């Protein structure tokens with residue numbers, strides 16, 4: 001149980017979406033690279049439209065951090081479109097909590113894993129994968145885009161409840 005607790009607890013739990021993650025917070029911790037989940041982290045799973053605010057946020061990080069997108073989505077065209085649109089390298093079908101594709105991104109960044117932040121909306125995939133590699137893990141609230149149908153993010157909610165219940169997650 002202690003092992004599970006360590007592996008599920010993010011280093012930082014943001015009370016809002018990814019736009020609330022500030023460069024200074026990362027730099028204070030010596031972070032020089034960032035791996036971003038895509039669906040519900042950068043863009044809602046129902047949308048392909050990247051908000052102007054997201055583009056602006058990404059441009060503010062770009063000069064200071066190495067950035068990769070690593071998605072579990074098996075829809076390669078979707079992830080490619082978002083990656084190309086943001087002009088960022090991407091990996092799809094990552095199978096997080098598997099470490100495999102996070103390692104590929106980390107090797108390309110040529111940074112030690114403790115200088116890389118793994119940022120995503122899910123405990124069971126993003127946070128566990130990042131923690132397993134000793135990355136700085138950040139959990140964000142799901143991104144909501146205009147025109148999204150009402151969603152309850154059921155899996156995410158169940159995960160959070162379950163891990164809280166067994167004392168493995170606080171935040």
Ligand SMILES: [Mg+2]
Nearest residue numbers: 037039040121
């Ligand atoms: Mg996600």
